[in-house]
Each structure stands twice: as structure tokens, then as C-alpha cells.
Amino acid sequence: MSPAKQVVVLGGGFGGLHLVRRLERHLRPDEAAVTLVDRQNYHLFTPLLYQGCTGELPPHAVAYPLRDATAPAGYQFLQSEVTAVDLDHRRVGTADGEVPYDHLVIALGSVTNDFGIAGVRENALPVKWLSDAETLRRHVLDIFESAAIETDIARRREALTFIIVGAGPVGVELASSLRDLMDHTLRKIYPSIDFYTDIAIHLIEGTDHVLPAMDPRLSAIAMKRLEQQRVRVLLKTLVSEIRPGIVLTKDGAQLRARTIVWSGGVKVNPLVASVDLPKSKDG
Template sequence: MSPAKQIVVLGGGFTGLHLVRRLEGRLHRGEASVTLIDRQNYHLFTPLLYQVCTGELPPHAVAYPLRDATAPAGFQFLQSEVTAIDLERRRVGTADGEVPYDHLVIALGSVTNDYGIPGVRENALPVKWLSDAEALKRHVLDIFESAAIETDIARRHEQLTFIIVGAGPVGVELASSLRDLMDHTLRRIYPSIDFYSDVTIHLLDGADRVIPAMDRRLSRIAMKRLEQQRV
């Protein structure tokens, strides 16, 4: 009997996790050995990451343990950083050693594209990883703490001007959620701040409408809601 094939999946994002679940339903026990490798031990549900930014959801609500997908199927999970891929020797190098494979799936995801715009990396806060969302939440609260004791009106307006670059689904949802946070929570605990005149949220995009990848009717609905929220 020939040895079981070694299938290695790099990345526990949407593609990697979906593939592992499909393999569970397609493979017979012992037919192949499947190993999922990711530097995190959880799958991040990025569509709801903006709600972690504004405190609507706790971090664990968007972090699904990857072992919940691999263990019941009899698959292996390795939390490690991928450092190299040797195509000739059919080995994946990780921070914890080499992993052999017969079939390799590379689903390592993407990185934030700043389009080469000067100053973005130095001054902007990305919303890509769970740590980004937690950092943004802390940053917003720190700003309000500082603004609450600022006596210079012009300086306070400057502190409380929020600019979100990118009017796609995440940008629109973040802008709306941020305004909800201010109107329903922060207004009560920062009485010295006028949330109508002191706070401004700007949503910027190179397109002529919000969520430009979607139908124009949906863009109009989203824009109407944002205008109602003073975005």
C-alpha cells in the first residue's frame, strides 16, 4: 500500500480554511495527510473587523480557532511563520523546521496596498489584522481623552477630525460604526466635547461614489445613511 499523500496548506484565511473543510468532506480517512500552517492560530473574519475597531464586538468574536477545523477532521495544524519554499526538495521551511509535501497550496493572503501615496505608511493606521483593530480602538479613545482637556478650540477640532481613506465596504462600515460609537457611547462620557461641532468624519476615495464596486442604487442608499450620520 502506497504511503498517504502529504497535502500542505499555507494560510488559514478564507481560501485555506474553505479548502480544509472541503478536503474533510472529499478525503477518506488515511487517504492523505493534511497540514494547515499559519502564523496565527485563528482565522480572522475580516468583514467584521471594523466592529472590533469601535468596540461593537470583542476580538474573540472575529477570531475562529483553526484547530476547530483541523482536529475533528484528523488533520494537523502548525502555528509557525513560513520562511521558505523549496520546490525541488518539496519542503516548506518554517520557523519550527521543515514540512514535506506532495501537494502544496499557497493561500497566504494579501497585504495592505498604499498605492505608493507618500506619508501613508508613516501616518495612517491600517485595518488589516486583529492587532490593527485593537490599536485603532485605543487610538480613538486616546484622542478623546486628549481633546476632552484641550482648551484651544482650533486644536480640539484638529484632534477630532477623522479621515478614512477608502470608501469601499470596510471604509463605509467603519465610518458609520465610528459615528455610532460617538453618538451612543462617547457622548455620555465626554460631556465637555460638542459632538456636532467639534467632531468631523471624512470618507475619501478616488471614485465618484461610495462602495463603487457595487450597484449605484446601493451606493445612493449608503450615501444617504452616511449623510444622516454627518459623515
């Protein structure tokens, strides 16, 4: 009997996890040995990550243990960083050694795209991973604690200004969820803060409407809701640089805030881009 084929799946995101579950249904145990490799030991349900940022959902509600998918199927799981793909020798390099394969599926997903804008990585909070949500949630609460005892009105209002760059699904949902958190929860426990005059949420978008990749009708609904929630939406506004506490735009404006969040989009994983394989237009 020929040995079972080694199937290696890189990435436990939506694509990788879905494939592992389908393989369990369609492969006999003696047909293939399947290994799932991911830098995290959980699948992150990114559509609800914004609710983790505001504390509406606990971390375990948006993180599904990948071993819960691999162990029942008799598959292997390796938590490690993928460092290289050797197509000629059919090996995957990881931080914990090489993994041979007969069949390879690359589903490593995307990474945050800063579009080469200076200061994004250093001075803006990302919203991509579970740790980002936890960091942002703690940051928001720390901001309110310090603002609650700030007696200078100008300094308090600057501290309570929140800028979100990028009005795609993440940016729109985060802006709306932050306002809900403030109006319905934080307002009750911070009586020294005027939640109508002290707080400002700015949502910056480079195109002429929010949710630019979606149906225009959804964009209109989202825009109306943001207006109702007192979120200031700045359309056709391109960011040129982000400094500590300052967002500079290409039209010369300088927006100050203690909290700057980057949700400006994603790009293909650099490792995927480096692999010599046919790719679609977007990588």
C-alpha cells in the first residue's frame, strides 16, 4: 500500500478552515495526512472583531480554537510562523523547522496595507488581530479615565477625539460601535464628561462614499446611521502622514486626536507575493 499523501494547509482563516472541514468529509483516513499550519492557534472571525474592540463580545466569541477542527478529524496542527515555501523541493519553512508536502494549499490571507504612508505603523492602532482588539479596548478605557479628571476643556476634548482612517466595513462598524459604547455604557459611569460636546469621532475615507466596495444602497444606509450617531465623515480625504496625535491630509489639514485607528485596507501576504506562482491581478 502506498503511503498516505502529505497535504499541508497554510493558514487557518476562512479559506483554510473551510478546506480542512471539507477534507474531513471527503477523504478517507488512509488517503492523506493533513497538517494545518497557522501562526495563531485560533481562527479569528474578523467580521465581528470590531465588537471585541468595544467589549460587546468577549475574546472567545470571535476566536475559534483550530485544534477543535483538526483533532476530531485526526489531522495535525502546527502553530508556527510560515517563513518560506520551496516549490522545487516541496517543503514549507516555518519558525519550527521544515514541513514536507505532496499537496500544498496556501491560504495565508492578507496583512494590513499602509500604502507606504509615513507614520501609520508607528502612530496608528491597527484593527487586524485579536490582540489589536484587546489593545484598542484597553486604550479607550484608559482615555476615558484620564479625561474624566482633566479640568482643561481643550485638553479633554482633544483626548476624547477619535480618528478612524478607512470607511470600509471595519471602519464603519468600529465608528458606529464606539459611539454606541459611549452613549449607552460609558455615559453612565463618567458623569464628568459631556458626551455631546466633549467627544468627537471622525471617519476618514479617500473615496466619495463609505463602504466603497459595497452596493451604493448599503453605503447610503450606513451614511445615514453614522450621521444619526454624530460621527463626522470626511469623504474624498487622503491621508499623507500620521504623526503622534496628528493626522495630516493631502489638502493640508491637520487633525489632532489621542486615538488614531488605521482601517485603511489590506494587501496580499508578502510571503504569498514572493512565491513564483500564477496570481490574480490583486496578488
